[in-house]
Structure formats: C-alpha cells, structure tokens
Amino acid sequence: MLIEIYRYMQVIWSGRNCQKNQLIKIWRLAGVYFKLDNHIKRFRRKTNINCLKGCGKCCERVYVETAPLEMIPLAAIILKRAKSGLWIRKLMNVSVEGRCMFYRKLKDVPGKGRCLIYPLRPLTCRLFGFAAKKNKNGQKQWVTCSLLKMLAGSNQVEITVEINKGLSIPVAGSYRWLVHDIGSSAESRLLPLPFALYEAMAILSR
Ligand code: SF4
Numbered sequence: 001m002l003i004e005i006y007r008y009m010q011v012i013w014s015g016r017n018c019q020k021n022q023l024i025k026i027w028r029l030a031g032v033y034f035k036l037d038n039h040i041k042r043f044r045r046k047t048n049i050n051c052l053k054g055c056g057k058c059c060e061r062v063y064v065e066t067a068p069l070e071m072i073p074l075a076a077i078i079l080k081r082a083k084s085g086l087w088i089r090k091l092m093n094v095s096v097e098g099r100c101m102f103y104r105k106l107k108d109v110p111g112k113g114r115c116l117i118y119p120l121r122p123l124t125c126r127l128f129g130f131a132a133k134k135n136k137n138g139q140k141q142w143v144t145c146s147l148l149k150m151l152a153g154s155n156q157v158e159i160t161v162e163i164n165k166g167l168s169i170p171v172a173g174s175y176r177w178l179v180h181d182i183g184s185s186a187e188s189r190l191l192p193l194p195f196a197l198y199e200a201m202a203i204l205s206r
Contacts, residue, residue, distance in 0.1 A: 004033070007119035011073040018076060018204055025182050026073050032178045033126060039170045040130045046167060047159055049152055051129065056113035058128050058145055059103035063096065065190040066122035069183035071200035073120050079204055087201065096192040122193070123179055131172040132163060139164055140171065 008030040044050055078087050094101050102121075105113040115121055129148050132140040140163050142156070149156055163169050180188045191199065 004030075004037070004119040008073065011076050011120070022072060022076075022204065025069060025187075026076070028182045029070065029073070029179065032175065032182070033123070035178075036123070036126055036170055036175050039168065040126070043130055043167070043169050047152070047155070049130075049148055049159075052147065052151075054106070054109075054112045054114070055147065056103055056105070056115070057111050057147060059100045059113065059115060059125075060098075060105075060111070064100055064122065064124050064193040066124055066193050066196045067179060067183065067188045067190055068196045068199035068203060069187040070122040070179065071193070071197040072187075072204065074117055075197060075200035075204050077120075079201060084201055084205070088198070091194045091198045094194045096194060101194055122196075123175060127170060127172050127175065130170065131175075132169045133172055140169065142169065143172070 008026070011026055078084060090101075099105075100115075102116045103113055104116060115125070129144045132142050135141055140160075142160050142163060144152075152159060159167070182188075187203065190196075
C-alpha cells in the first residue's frame with residue numbers, strides 16, 4: 001500500500017503541469033483504489049484466500065478493458081518523461097489479444113511473471129479474483145479465477161453463502177460506478193487497455 005501511495009504522489013508531482021481538474025481526478029481515482037484495496041484485504045483476511053506468490057496467469061490470457069481516466073496517471077508519467085513518441089508507436093502496433101502489454105513473464109517459469117505498472121494498474125485488474133457480481137435475483141456471486149476456486153475447494157460454496165449473509169466483498173459494478181463518477185463520459189467509456197492509454201495521453205496533451 002505504501003508503494004502505491006508513493007507512486008500516486010509521484011504521479012501528482014509529475015503531472016503538476018497538468019490542468020488542476022485532471023490532478024483532482026487522479027487523486028479521486030487513487031481514493032477509490034485505496035478503498036477497494038482495503039476492502040479486498042479484509043475479504044482475503046476473513047476467507048484466507050490469497051493469490052499464489054508471483055502468479056500471473058490472469059495477465060497471460062485476459063483481455064483487459066479499462067477507462068481512459070484510469071490510464072491518466074500512467075500517461076502523466078509517460079508525458080513527463082517526454083517518451084510520448086515512443087509510446088504512441090508502441091501502442092499503434094500492440095495486439096489487444098493474449099498477454100497484457102504490461103505483463104513480463106519470468107523466463108523458464110510458466111505462469112509466473114510481474115506487472116510493470118502494478119501500483120497504477122486499473123480497476124479490472126484490482127478486482128480480478130476478489131469481487132462479486134449480483135445476479136438477477138440480487139444475490140451476490142463470487143467471481144474468481146480457476147486457481148482460487150481450486151484453493152477454496154469445498155469452502156467455495158460456504159464463502160458464497162457467507163457473502164449473502166453479510167461477508168463483505170467488493171461488488172465490481174459498484175466500484176465501476178465510483179470510477180465512472182469521476183470522469184466525463186468520454187473518459188469513462190471502456191476500451192482495450194492500450195487504446196485507453198492512447199486516449200489518456202491525448203486527453204493530457206489537449
Ligand atoms: S495491467 Fe498489470 S495486472 Fe493488469 S493485466 Fe496487465 S500485467 Fe496484469
């Protein structure tokens with residue numbers, strides 16, 4: 001958590017030439033993320049379910065959609081370092097299928113790797129594995145990955161029952177709304193991650 005706070009302070013510092021309203025948005029976004037990360041931490045503590053150390057399976061195959069607003073912190077750093085030309089070329093050639101562009105596989109260790117932008121990762125990545133969605137009857141369903149399901153084993157049903165009895169778990173849609181509330185509709189629409197970053201750079205350059 002400290003590294004994330006430090007990273008956001010750095011973003012605010014990098015972006016001090018950005019418009020004041022963009023800095024306020026970055027700060028509000030960080031507030032939603034801190035709230036969510038604490039929420040997930042409480043859920044993990046109660047259920048004793050945690051990701052395997054260094055596991056990057058979800059980043060290997062997932063197609064991440066995010067809002068340009070969520071990429072503004074990263075875009076502020078890129079623009080501050082005057083690397084926008086390089087990044088624009090990179091983003092124009094990147095594939096949105098398969099492995100995330102920010103995931104680096106560990107050589108010779110299948111399924112293990114790291115996220116290069118971990119403290120600034122978007123909401124979808126933060127929620128992954130530790131969130132619920134509501135079904136049409138208003139009941140919460142734990143949405144998680146196959147590895148965590150395996151780890152939970154027979155507790156999986158018990159956890160779902162506990163969630164509906166009051167065990168607190170982040171509801172993906174509610175957090176998405178909190179983020180949505182921060183930006184304009186153009187900044188909040190969901191795009192594949194590289195396109196969202198491209199758009200965020202354009203927003204800051206206007
Ligand atoms: S941004 Fe980071 S956490 Fe999200 S999918 Fe890419 S590598 Fe994984």
